[in-house]
Amino acid sequence: MRCYHCGDLCPDDHLRIEEKLFCCSGCKLVFELLNEKGLCTYYLLNEHPGQQQVKPGRKERFAFLDNEAIARQLVSFSDGKQTHVTFSIPHMHCSSCLWLLEHIGKMQPGIITSRVDFSAKTVFIIFDHNRCSLRDVAETLTAAGYEPWLRLNAKEKQPQLAYTRITQISVAGFCFANIMMLSLPEYFSFSSYLQEKIGITFRYIGLLLALPVLLYAAREFFVNAASGLRNGRLTIDCSIALAVLLTFFRSLYNLLVLDGNTYFDSMSGIVFFMLLGRWAQDKTQRSLVFDRDYASFFPVTVNRVKGTQAEPVLISQLREKDIIEVHDYEIIPADSLLLNGRAFIDYSFVTGESLPKQVEQGAILYAGGKQLGERLELMVIKPPDQGYLSSLWNREASDKDSSQNAFLHKAGNYFTVVVLVLTLGSALFWFLKGERTIMWNALTTTLIVACPCALLLAATFTNGNVLRIYKRAGLYLKNAGVITAMAGIDHVVLDKTGTITSGKGYRLSYHGSRLTEEAINRIASLLRHSTHPLSKAVAAHLDQRHIIPVAHFKNIPGGGIEGWVEEHHLKIGSRAFVSGSGDCATDTATCVFVRINRQIAGYFEVQNQYREGLQRFISRLKQHYSLSVLTGDNGAEQSRLKEIMGNDVDMRFHQLPNDKYEYIRALQEKEKKQVLVAGDGLNDAGALAQSNVGIAVAETGNSFTPASAGILDASSVTQLDQLLYLARRSKTVIWISFAVSVIYNVIGLYFALQGLLAPVIAAILMPVSSISILLLTFFLSEWYGRKICPVKK
Numbered sequence: 001m002r003c004y005h006c007g008d009l010c011p012d013d014h015l016r017i018e019e020k021l022f023c024c025s026g027c028k029l030v031f032e033l034l035n036e037k038g039l040c041t042y043y044l045l046n047e048h049p050g051q052q053q054v055k056p057g058r059k060e061r062f063a064f065l066d067n068e069a070i071a072r073q074l075v076s077f078s079d080g081k082q083t084h085v086t087f088s089i090p091h092m093h094c095s096s097c098l099w100l101l102e103h104i105g106k107m108q109p110g111i112i113t114s115r116v117d118f119s120a121k122t123v124f125i126i127f128d129h130n131r132c133s134l135r136d137v138a139e140t141l142t143a144a145g146y147e148p149w150l151r152l153n154a155k156e157k158q159p160q161l162a163y164t165r166i167t168q169i170s171v172a173g174f175c176f177a178n179i180m181m182l183s184l185p186e187y188f189s190f191s192s193y194l195q196e197k198i199g200i201t202f203r204y205i206g207l208l209l210a211l212p213v214l215l216y217a218a219r220e221f222f223v224n225a226a227s228g229l230r231n232g233r234l235t236i237d238c239s240i241a242l243a244v245l246l247t248f249f250r251s252l253y254n255l256l257v258l259d260g261n262t263y264f265d266s267m268s269g270i271v272f273f274m275l276l277g278r279w280a281q282d283k284t285q286r287s288l289v290f291d292r293d294y295a296s297f298f299p300v301t302v303n304r305v306k307g308t309q310a311e312p313v314l315i316s317q318l319r320e321k322d323i324i325e326v327h328d329y330e331i332i333p334a335d336s337l338l339l340n341g342r343a344f345i346d347y348s349f350v351t352g353e354s355l356p357k358q359v360e361q362g363a364i365l366y367a368g369g370k371q372l373g374e375r376l377e378l379m380v381i382k383p384p385d386q387g388y389l390s391s392l393w394n395r396e397a398s399d400k401d402s403s404q405n406a407f408l409h410k411a412g413n414y415f416t417v418v419v420l421v422l423t424l425g426s427a428l429f430w431f432l433k434g435e436r437t438i439m440w441n442a443l444t445t446t447l448i449v450a451c452p453c454a455l456l457l458a459a460t461f462t463n464g465n466v467l468r469i470y471k472r473a474g475l476y477l478k479n480a481g482v483i484t485a486m487a488g489i490d491h492v493v494l495d496k497t498g499t500i501t502s503g504k505g506y507r508l509s510y511h512g513s514r515l516t517e518e519a520i521n522r523i524a525s526l527l528r529h530s531t532h533p534l535s536k537a538v539a540a541h542l543d544q545r546h547i548i549p550v551a552h553f554k555n556i557p558g559g560g561i562e563g564w565v566e567e568h569h570l571k572i573g574s575r576a577f578v579s580g581s582g583d584c585a586t587d588t589a590t591c592v593f594v595r596i597n598r599q600i601a602g603y604f605e606v607q608n609q610y611r612e613g614l615q616r617f618i619s620r621l622k623q624h625y626s627l628s629v630l631t632g633d634n635g636a637e638q639s640r641l642k643e644i645m646g647n648d649v650d651m652r653f654h655q656l657p658n659d660k661y662e663y664i665r666a667l668q669e670k671e672k673k674q675v676l677v678a679g680d681g682l683n684d685a686g687a688l689a690q691s692n693v694g695i696a697v698a699e700t701g702n703s704f705t706p707a708s709a710g711i712l713d714a715s716s717v718t719q720l721d722q723l724l725y726l727a728r729r730s731k732t733v734i735w736i737s738f739a740v741s742v743i744y745n746v747i748g749l750y751f752a753l754q755g756l757l758a759p760v761i762a763a764i765l766m767p768v769s770s771i772s773i774l775l776l777t778f779f780l781s782e783w784y785g786r787k788i789c790p791v792k793k
Contacts, residue, residue: 007048049096065135087148108140172217176268210264336378438755458737465781474713474791486727495679496631512602617718661686729784
């Protein structure tokens, strides 16, 4: 009789609910709780998915979380409505765990959302601290059977996990080397005297050295194998654990009963090389996670204030107590204190709530918030790599495999079953033929050499290499899942200003009444607070160093900017915004009008400079995708754009943010298109969020739209077709790697089933297969991405 919750043996049947038996009151209590909340789907996904609950937790065990100082070390973000926290869940082991943890809000209504990172065994939770506390969340997880592992200053303690494996490798390696040396008399017994005098002694010493390998270094394989078997799954570790046990007990039988040769060196070699392979794999996985971290994905700049001067520095170079400035519609790059200015912060990038909130001077502004309003001066209180923004791009990562990756995992599970059947069949065959030595070799080496590790690593290594090539080209994706979405794109929508035009190549001329030096200073001072590329171009053209404080200003998306400077009211932007009448433009340029008080002083004629190689890029892009251009600008350059793009491109001007959003939605719903949108400004926010893949184009990096799947360096816009080509070809790389892995395993089985491989050789070949897949995916990815040029630093 097995427990319905955890699968352990039940001592009797007194703990019963209908036909369901439980081994302890703790397991029964968890089932009753899940049943009450309608969460019994948990038990349908996997058989006996829970953990044994024999030892009930102390009622006040999480009381320390009510201490604000302690809670602050665990919380990554908190405002007036919600708090964000990430818990490590060591007991997470199957799809049932993932499902329950992502539905944990049904057990605690104060939990708004929860997202699981299965590979890292963590759950990210957003909860309403007005309805429940951090302590309540921890107690809810524990009640469900998933007690969180609470770590204060976790960043300092994380390396301890890696040290455990390094210690195991060291023990296995030391014992393996010494047992090999002690086994020399068996391999090179030049005289019967040497063998008789010291051979048997060395064997017993080998046994002593093999025990720490079996009981400590190989513990990981036994624990994982037992966990899988208890849940009715044959994992990779089942094969490894069985091979280790067979080799050890075969050697022990030979030593104590037959007084024959031992294979403790082979057993130690199996464990050593397997642990070494896993260490290399883990190191690769950790590097991929790091590559998705803030420091890698956001090489953005911010102005650091020193005295009266402001100098641009990389976000990664910010240090505690640095004074920085953040302008209207710019992202706060690090957790900071508000020193000067009125902050009206939009935390939609952090919380998903679009309503901005006003923050008083002296309050904390969290990384990821967007300032709406005047220029702010902030003092950094946490370096960016320790603040909240460092985890934003992992936050929304989907933990669900694509259908392709799910197939690979299912194939790996079936492969394990086939290997076990073949192993037992081969052993039986050689046993019946009386070839005991070959039988033992076949039993051991087949289980080792035909492991599906390399099979399952194909997608991981391929996506990692593609992300690396993208990063080199200036494209920073939120997660590897975006690669799959990019591979399915069939329609591309491009913004005009700042995307296909260069923000650094405008040609400007002024037409109108003469501007005094004072008026130019006022115009330049107001334009410093605008994020629109045309406004920045005019400000750069004026090149004024005497900056005047701006009292009140407001950015109008699609219109312009207005504000008060030295008691003068200025409006700068389109003619419709400045005067209320129709726009004015030449055939080849756009106009930025200036109104001082009640009089239009004149306008700056801005002629766009299109990106180098744009016409060739459009020609290549149209070979595989339908194409549209949407812009909030006027149609002044329509004829010039048609020369570059052709008449078959849908070009739409005067597009408001909602117009772009509705256009994308119509493409998706009516024409069933998979749409990629590339844009750079606030006007593109809705379209980027609605699209299947939204790419924010960044000229300098510090002003970007958060609702996007990735950020593309503006200099790489004309490589977008090659970036999409690599995404399509990544599928080919995965399938080629899969096929090579299958061929390798078939060849390995051919020799192993005949008993022709020594166990230690099989243990070496297994990590070699993973390395070969890594190299194959690397070279194939490089080949398919060979036309992608690195971004110029």
